[in-house]
Amino acid sequence: MRVDVLTLFPEMFAGVFGSSILGKAREKGIVSLNAINFRDYAGNKHGSVDDTPYGGGGGMVLKPEPIFRAVEDLLGQPTGEETLEPSGEKAPVRAPRIILMCPQGETFTQKKAEELAQEDHLVFICGHYEGYDERIREHLVTDELSIGDYVLTGGELPAMVVIDSVTRLLPGVLGNETSAVTDSFSTGLLEYPHYTRPVEFRGWKVPEILLSGHHANVDEWRRQEALRRTWQRRPDLLEGLELTEKDKRWLKVLQEEAVVKREKE
Structure with a gap:
């Protein structure tokens, strides 16, 4: 699986992507984890990616241009090795799921994690302003996700949560393949109590x-x-x-x- 994160703070992901289960999955080549600074796609000398909202009001709104440019650049790059059909022909590469992290999104659940774990490529968009230009929602993203009914300063932490939850479900990531199957919520129930030595x-x-x-x-x-x-x-x-x-x-x-x-x- 390939995971790309569009963020203004790619340094926030360095430790998360390089440590623990995510780091091991990355080393094994099971998942590709990349953080991209979408300010690089601002298209202006000041690197501005936000502007005041039409109609007035407080805060700043994330502009559509840098996000569209960044996603289009990602889609123009190779998305991994194409698999071969039994006939020997190349199998088509599925379009990525483009996920906007925002409080208005669908509440993230284990069922959603299992759904996303079946994908080949996920792109996460993390904002840090009052909101997103609505054209990003309407014409670019495929999913809007929230990790709860509260507001954070940006989409980075929620994206990390979703990426961790999805990655651990990929084959070969966990040492014990039954672990993810018996986790809380995977069966629809909370997990049973665990015990180990000493008796x-x-x-x-x-x-x-x-x-x-x-x-x-x-x-x-x-x-x-x-x-x-x-x-x-x-x-x-x-x-x-x-x-x-x-x-x-x-x-x-x-x-x-x-x-x-x-x-x-």
Whole structure:
């Protein structure tokens, strides 16, 4: 996968792109991570990429020219090796997803991360002003994403969040390929509790079932604990989730236990 980020502060990405999981994925050649300063595409001697809004009002608005020029320049460059079809012919390279990071965008979720992980090329646009010229939204971007209902000083941090979330889903990035599959939200539920050595720490013991070696029972316990944790912390996630009859019976037990506990308090 190729990931390009258009930003006024490419230096912010140096540490993130070169460290931890992202850095290892980059070294393995699984993902190409690039930060481009779109001020280089300003087209004027002052390097200005923003201007006052038509109609008045406070703040500055990001101009369309530098963003369009930067994206068009990226698209004019090779997007990686073309794969071959069984017939030996070159397979067409898919157009990139061009993602605008902004508070008005679709809330980023694990489902969206899984969708973007199927792409060959992602381009992120990060602004630092009052807003974007609307023509960028209407005629350039394919997606608008937000990481939550709050406002940051720019799109760089949200872009880092999305890139990290997507990259870890690529084959070969994580040491254990099942890790991403069982993560919170990947199954629709919060993840079950984890334990490791020692068996007992300050009087707190690892649940016996995890020491039993009975994989079917362990899997059932993990499913029940994932349901418990989701029901306790994010019950909204259970709405619309396809549950088995066994899941429903377990949730009923949890609800009955909660009623008994409240009555005793």
